[in-house]
Amino acid sequence: MIKIFHLTFVLLSILSFVGRVILSESHPAILKQKSIKVAPHIINTLLVISGITLVFQGGWLSTDYGWIIAKIVALLGYIGLGVITMHNRGAVRWLAFVGAMASFAYISIVAVTKNAFFFL
Ligand code: HEM
Numbered sequence: 779m780i781k782i783f784h785l786t787f788v789l790l791s792i793l794s795f796v797g798r799v800i801l802s803e804s805h806p807a808i809l810k811q812k813s814i815k816v817a818p819h820i821i822n823t824l825l826v827i828s829g830i831t832l833v834f835q836g837g838w839l840s841t842d843y844g845w846i847i848a849k850i851v852a853l854l855g856y857i858g859l860g861v862i863t864m865h866n867r868g869a870v871r872w873l874a875f876v877g878a879m880a881s882f883a884y885i886s887i888v889a890v891t892k893n894a895f896f897f898l
Contacts (some may be wrong), residue, residue: 780831787825792882794818795860799875802864822857848894849885856881 794817801808808814829849833839838846859878863871888894 780828780835784825784828784832787821787828788886790821791818791825794821795863795878799863826853842892845888845892845894848888852881852885852888856885 798809798814798818801814833843833846856878859874859881862874863878866874887896
């Protein structure tokens with residue numbers, strides 16, 4: 779059940795991020811609305827809370843938890859690069875956007891494989 783919540787917030791997080799990037803290119807005024815500003819913070823907070831709940835529910839800290847550390851570090855990258863994306867224009871924006879999407883993809887693959895070094 780919690781995993782369904784987690785996966786729902788995973789989907790909402792990436793959709794709201796891509797949606798805000800599209801809006802900031804096409805209709806930047808909409809981004810000034812309070813609900814649009816607050817929503818991603820609520821979604822990402824619930825994403826992290828549901829993730830932490832899954833960690834305890836699955837007893838992951840008493841087994842091999844390297845992949846969870848990798849997820850948290852990459853999550854910081856996803857958030858940081860997301861902020862850089864939204865606060866910049868031009869090449870910096872698009873480089874940060876690609877980095878944020880790559881971090882998100884990495885987190886998802888690590889979640890499924892439970893291996894931080896799945897690419898080796
Ligand atoms: C952008 C951020 C995140 C993404 C894209 C993401 C993605 C995913 C995905 C796709 C799964 C399903 C894996 C499967 O069923 O095989 C999952 C499960 C899980 N995630 Fe996340 N997650 C994120 C953040 C977090 C955070 C911050 C934590 C913990 C601090 C966390 C902990 C977990 C745990 C413990 C599971 C359950 C693993 C299992 O029982 O198989 N996730 N996540």
